Amino acid sequence: MTMLPEKTLSRLSLFRRVLLATFPNPTDHHVFSHELAMLADSNPAQVRRDLMTIGFSGSPRKGYHVARLLASLDAVLDAPTGQNVALVGVGQLGRAVLSYFPGRLPKLSIVAAFDSDPMKMDRVIYGCRVHSIDRLEEVVSREQISVGIITVPAPAAQDVARRLARAGVLGLLNFAPAPLNLPAGVYFENVDMAAALDKTAYFARILALNRDAMQREKT
């Protein structure tokens, strides 16, 4: 399994989450592809294809064995020993992210946060120590951090991303509304809330127009 497609990974992460929520005690439970599809707002063919992609099989009789499936999902999604994460930018959004993750993804720990505001330094927020941004390279290297979360304002994002990459971080999750330019060999994913809201508003508008058109047609 060299490298799974991005979309498949998103769904696998979601499958794991809904399975855990639905089967607090998964032993001896089974799910059919159409059941998991329902839980994850997907469809049976997609579920079967995704599980096929990670080499997991069920039985036509009973479906997929939940506990085994969860183990397979863990094997794909988690590093056996866990991975350390750093967050840069302890503003409103950074704090929200810090409060969001603990407990949600047990194999990923946000072990350090960074900010440039001296007021925020050396405090502990949601269980995470805030360091001066000046010590970014030092702490990333010492704590063996392989994943970075960027929650700084847009103008600072590119520089922070480059420093994280240079310090050895290989995956970046960027919440800043600025596109990053990074050398190949570093993965990054943008969470573009502004674009997401623009898009949602656009489709809301189109749907409203369509609905009005139908209304008019009826008369």
Added chain:
Amino acid sequence: MTMLPEKTLSRLSLFRRVLLATFPNPTDHHVFSHELAMLADSNPAQVRRDLMTIGFSGSPRKGYHVARLLASLDAVLDAPTGQNVALVGVGQLGRAVLSYFPGRLPKLSIVAAFDSDPMKMDRVIYGCRVHSIDRLEEVVSREQISVGIITVPAPAAQDVARRLARAGVLGLLNFAPAPLNLPAGVYFENVDMAAALDKTAYFARILALNRDAMQREKT
């Protein structure tokens, strides 16, 4: 132009943002597709295709006229009279979102927030009044709200989404880590931060493995 593809819309929103940031005074400026591609971390062919999709053309000589392009992007992305937005769930994440948007998307105003915690009600947070969740239907209808942002905990998301949809909201931006089941005719988009982080960590891990493999090959 019946309905633009989702991906195209995300990029158009980004194009507008980077153009505004790069050309504070756009009059008489021009951009080539490769320049805009650089700014948006895309590629020239994609930029040309996207602009073609919205029927905007440039000249081979000078490229795209920035002010005109911005006007075209506004025409596609914005409702002429603006759209009203409601946010449900004034927790840590909800507050971060409330503080994030004002000023960023001038045609979209978050005009109301809702929460079930009596402590939070009737306060004004980041310029937005917080109402009791009980008054959701009433306020959505009175304020003509067409877009909803869901920042409640996962177990409450489905119910909130259904209430918003029933009250007439046509587009939902869901930050809760729970998939929604909604009738057709309502658009929704999930911002799944947990899946995004899982994915980022996965690729960071794969990249580390690949890098180590190359290292070993060299010896």
Added chain:
DNA sequence: GCCTGTGAAGCTATTCACAGCT
């Protein structure tokens, strides 16, 4: 009968490559 696993078809999105313009 109702499921899974999967080749094949269908669809969407991206990228190529070049004619046409200035």
Added chain:
DNA sequence: AGCTGTGAATAGCTTCACAGGC
């Protein structure tokens, strides 16, 4: 010479549809 606009090629993703198993 170097760009845009775009048909055509490619790549990537989703869905169909059915053989095979219990």
